[in-house]
Amino acid sequence: MSKADAVKVASALNAGETELFSPTEQSCAVVASPEFEYFPSKSKYLVHPSPELNALFAHKPYQGAAPERARFLFIGLDANYDAEIETKPIFSKVREYHDDGVAFWRKHGVHHPFLLPEYSGDGRRYHQSFSRIGFGPEHADLVSFIELLHVPTVGRNILAANNLDATHLNMLNAAILGGNPTHIFIPRSVAGLMRATGVFPWLAKVPQEQAGSLDLLFRTGTKTVYSHLHFSAYGKFTQRKAQEATAIRALLPRFS
Incomplete structure (x- = not known):
């Protein structure tokens, strides 16, 4: 999305056009495969109204290291932000993070601006859960x-x-298949949508094996794809999340 497109999106949202896109209006539609059917008439998402945030994503549609260069790749559904994030003091840090997530982590000691003291909104739980795994600034790249x-x-x-x-x-x-990642992590709901696109035919429907508390959906050569709980899960999932965090921590390289 160009900055001009981002401005158009923001204008549409500000005008109250909340259901921004119909299924036929997607610029690059992907048809759901029959074995995992989704219902487009029930889908709904709102592109964030901030032109600057959209421009940042257009430049880098990922966070942290480039996905083809990273060793650990974490896949989610959508990057969700407060509607007024651009007007909040934290936005300068959000901008800095999206410009260079690796440098941000090394400079501030946390992997995401939502973990900084000046932020207290939605999304903090997800990143707090991730931080408990044990990744540090030395793993930023x-x-x-x-x-x-x-x-x-x-x-x-x-x-x-x-x-x-x-x-x-x-x-x-x-x-995933041709880049540097050796450990790829996909929550169950995300894996279902990936299969529905038909772009990832190698992604198994059911676990092929287990690695401790983590289910394995794919393995070839040096690459392993794991299924895990979403980092925002809580309540009855707390114990399982802790077990999965321990399993992921065991994969981390040790730096002297």
């Missing part, structure tokens, strides 16, 4: 976060396969 949706969003969203951009999905597939 080894970690990448990427979402299936290539634009930032606001509010609660329901995504279907035809909401997704084919170019972005193909880039992700190439990063």
